[in-house]
Structure formats: C-alpha cells, structure tokens
Amino acid sequence: MKIDLPEKETVYRQNRHGLEAFHLDLWLILLLLALSALGSVVVYSASGGDTEMLMRHIIRLGIAFGIMVLFAQIPPNQLRIHTPWVFAVVIVMLIAVFLFGDMGKGAQRWLDLGVIRFQPSEIMKVALPLMLAWLFAQNSLPPPAKHLILGLGLIALTAGLIILQPDLGTAILIAASGLFVIFFAGLSWRWIFSTVVIVIGSLPVIWHFYMYDYQKQRVLTFLNPESDPLGSGYHIIQSKIAIGSGGLEGKGFMGSSQAHLDFLPESTTDFIFSVMAEEFGLIGVAVLLTLYLLVIARGLYIAAQAQDNFARLTSASLVMTLFIYVFVNIGMVSGLLPVVGLPLPLMSYGGSSMVTLMVSFGLLMSFHTHKRLLSPNH
Structure with a gap:
C-alpha cells in the first residue's frame, strides 16, 4: 500500500522521537516541568515547610499533567466537530450555577454533582476560545461583520453569566481570551478603536x-493603598515590601519573613510571586519570567505552524490567556493592577485552574503533533 509523503513524515517523526507517539511536545514538556518544580519549591517555603500541602500540590500537578496527556490525544478534527456542543453544555452549566449553584466564600460559583464539585467558569476558559475559533474558521479570514457581532455577543453572554456569580476576575480573563481570538482573526483597527471607546464609555x-x-474597594485601594495602610491597603503594601526586600539575590530558601510571619495573605496562592521575589530576589524573578517567556514563545510558534484557522486561532488565544494570567497576577501583587484574585500559573497552590491550564497545553500539543494527519481547510 502506497503511503503519501505527509504520512511517511509522520511515521518518521514518531519513530525518531518517542514523545511524538503520544502527541507531546518535548520543549513544552521540559518548560512546564521546570515551572512546576520551581512552583513546588516556593509552595513548600510559603507554607512554612508544610509537607502535607506540598504532597497535595504534587499530586494535583500529576493529575493535571495526566489530563494534559489525555487531551493531547484528541484529534483536532474531532475537537472541531464537537466544539459547539461543548460550548452549549458549559453555557447550560453557567445558567445552572446562577439558578442553584453552591455558595462558597460569599460567591455562587460551584456546581455540586454529588461525586464532583467544580466551577463551570473554569471550563469556559477553554470552551469560549474554541467556540469563537470554530465560528471564524467557517469562512476565510478576516471574518465577516455578522460573525464578529455574533462573536462579541457570545463573549458578552459568557462574561455576564460569570459576573453574576460574582467573579469579575475570571469574567475579565475569559472575555480577554475571546477578544484575542477576534484579534488574531484579523480584526480591523476600526473595530478595535470602536470597542475601546465602548468599553471606556461603559465604565461608569x-x-x-x-x-x-x-470590588470598588479593590480599585480604590489600587489607586491609593497608603490611604488605608492598616485596612484595605495593608496586603498590597506588605506585598510590595516583600518584593522590594528580596533585593538582587533574595533572602534564600525558607527566608520569607513576610509569609512566615503572616503579613502576606494567601501566600501559597495569589501572592506566591511576592514570596518568590523575597526569597530568590531579582535573579529568581528573572529566571521565572524567562521560563514564562519561553513557554509563550513556544506556544506562539505552535500557533504559527498550525495547519488551519481553527487550530491557529485557538492556539494563539490559549497562549495569550497564559500571558494574561502571568501579567495580571504579577501586576496585582506589585501594586500595578487592582487585586482580582488570579493565581500564578504552575506556581500557585491550587487545583481547578491548574487543570484548565494543562488542558490548554494538551490542546496545543494536539494541534502541533496531529497537524500532518490533517487535510488543510484554508
């Protein structure tokens, strides 16, 4: 039986690199493992040497990596076929959260199905970019005006349902992931300018x-944290003290006085960057940012090499969503942005957001390693 050239190249690539037989990208795997190892070290230190928390964190990392491998096996053609149904199911889940979701920490964000309790908004972080990429990939790019309007409507619907929980931080992040798809689809500057004007006009x-x-208090605290140094501005002030006191080389492993003396809130989650900066200094921060930069660069390379518009738009959006995570978290704890409660990817202790992030990387790897088996659409 004759094998055409793309199939021969696929067989050759799989024989040459064992990871490709499992649809995994070597460079992404190494970078993600490096970030996870560094995150585990900082979580252990921020928790004051809590071995049980470290083990839970490592177990969650293992589960997240396993889920990444599973999603990497899904052929992009199958993913594209089922995308509208997945999006519709998640929308129904968000409506169910609004109607009878579980309360926790003053917010109604969870669905309890008996055997599992989860936040549908986490799934939407992946479902919305997939849906918009599916919509725009139906025609040549840039998309027609009716598709742009429909896409903006889907973003507004999704963000609105999440704001009602209330979860403004997640709503902003998901809306940004959708807007990235629209941007990479070839949105004209006229549309971009009009959108900016509408957003600014709607702020009041x-x-x-x-x-x-x-939420209003968070914004006011961001503008002037020193106005209430012992109240709402306390945590941001302490975070900036931790970051500044690290200096060039830091205070060393387990040397974060701000975390160990409980000056920092959520030192293992939202404010873990402050602990990292205090203990490892500017050098450690530079290493961390370099790792993130390499992950983003590799992801954008995969997006640029994607074989069709669906894979290209989804990949680029998922990578830029990671950038938003990093940018907002670091800006938040540095006092450059209002506090919105977003974890630092692969560094913060947590579960659901980590799994969602690894699903994104699994999809990236699927698009990259399956591409020679696809027939180009555009």
Whole structure:
C-alpha cells in the first residue's frame, strides 16, 4: 500500500522521537516541568515547610499533567466537530450555577454533582476560545461583520453569566481570551478603536450598577493603598515590601519573613510571586519570567505552524490567556493592577485552574503533533 509523503513524515517523526507517539511536545514538556518544580519549591517555603500541602500540590500537578496527556490525544478534527456542543453544555452549566449553584466564600460559583464539585467558569476558559475559533474558521479570514457581532455577543453572554456569580476576575480573563481570538482573526483597527471607546464609555455604568462594594474597594485601594495602610491597603503594601526586600539575590530558601510571619495573605496562592521575589530576589524573578517567556514563545510558534484557522486561532488565544494570567497576577501583587484574585500559573497552590491550564497545553500539543494527519481547510 502506497503511503503519501505527509504520512511517511509522520511515521518518521514518531519513530525518531518517542514523545511524538503520544502527541507531546518535548520543549513544552521540559518548560512546564521546570515551572512546576520551581512552583513546588516556593509552595513548600510559603507554607512554612508544610509537607502535607506540598504532597497535595504534587499530586494535583500529576493529575493535571495526566489530563494534559489525555487531551493531547484528541484529534483536532474531532475537537472541531464537537466544539459547539461543548460550548452549549458549559453555557447550560453557567445558567445552572446562577439558578442553584453552591455558595462558597460569599460567591455562587460551584456546581455540586454529588461525586464532583467544580466551577463551570473554569471550563469556559477553554470552551469560549474554541467556540469563537470554530465560528471564524467557517469562512476565510478576516471574518465577516455578522460573525464578529455574533462573536462579541457570545463573549458578552459568557462574561455576564460569570459576573453574576460574582467573579469579575475570571469574567475579565475569559472575555480577554475571546477578544484575542477576534484579534488574531484579523480584526480591523476600526473595530478595535470602536470597542475601546465602548468599553471606556461603559465604565461608569459598570461601576455604579455591576460592581460590588468589595470590588470598588479593590480599585480604590489600587489607586491609593497608603490611604488605608492598616485596612484595605495593608496586603498590597506588605506585598510590595516583600518584593522590594528580596533585593538582587533574595533572602534564600525558607527566608520569607513576610509569609512566615503572616503579613502576606494567601501566600501559597495569589501572592506566591511576592514570596518568590523575597526569597530568590531579582535573579529568581528573572529566571521565572524567562521560563514564562519561553513557554509563550513556544506556544506562539505552535500557533504559527498550525495547519488551519481553527487550530491557529485557538492556539494563539490559549497562549495569550497564559500571558494574561502571568501579567495580571504579577501586576496585582506589585501594586500595578487592582487585586482580582488570579493565581500564578504552575506556581500557585491550587487545583481547578491548574487543570484548565494543562488542558490548554494538551490542546496545543494536539494541534502541533496531529497537524500532518490533517487535510488543510484554508
């Protein structure tokens, strides 16, 4: 039986690199493992040497990596076929959360199915970019105006349902992931300018009618944390003290006085970057940012090499969502952005957000390693 050239190249590539037989990308795997190892070290230190927390963190990492491998096996053609159904199911879940979701820490964000309790908004971080990429890939790019309007409507619907929980941070992140798809689809500057004007014009409406008091206080604290140094501005001030006191080389492993003396809130999750900066200094921060930069660069390379518009748009959006995670978290703990409660990817202690992130990487690897088996659409 005659094998055409793309199939021969696929067989050759799989024989040459064992990881490709499992649809995994070697460079991404190494970078993700390096970030995970560094994160585990900082989590252990931030927890004050809590071995049980470290073991839970490592177990969650193992589960997340396993899920990444599973999603890497899904052929992009099958993913594309089922994308609208997945998106519809997640929308129904978000509506169910609004109607009868579980409460926790003053917010209604969880669905309890008996055997599992989860946040559908986490799934939407992947489902929305997939849906918009599926929509725009139906035609040549840039997409027609009707598809752009429909895409903006889907973003507004999704973000609105999540804001109602309330979870403004996640809503902003998901909306950004959708807007990235629209941007990479070839959105004209006229549309970009119009959107910026609309967003700026709607800020007073959002402030007065859609933001809760604690969210408004976060913005006011961001603008002037010293106005209430022992109240709402306390945590940001302590975070900046931790970052600044690290200096060039840091205080060393387990040397974070801000975390160990409980000056920092959520030192193992939202504010873990502050612990990292205090203990490992500017050198450690530079290493961390370099690792993130390499992951983003590799992801954008995969997006650029994608074989069709669906894979290209989804890959680019998922990679830029990682960038938003990193940018917002570091900006938040440095006092450059309001506190919105987003973890630092692969560094913070956590479960659901880590799994969602690894699903994204699994899809990236699937697009990259399956591409020679696909017939190009555009």
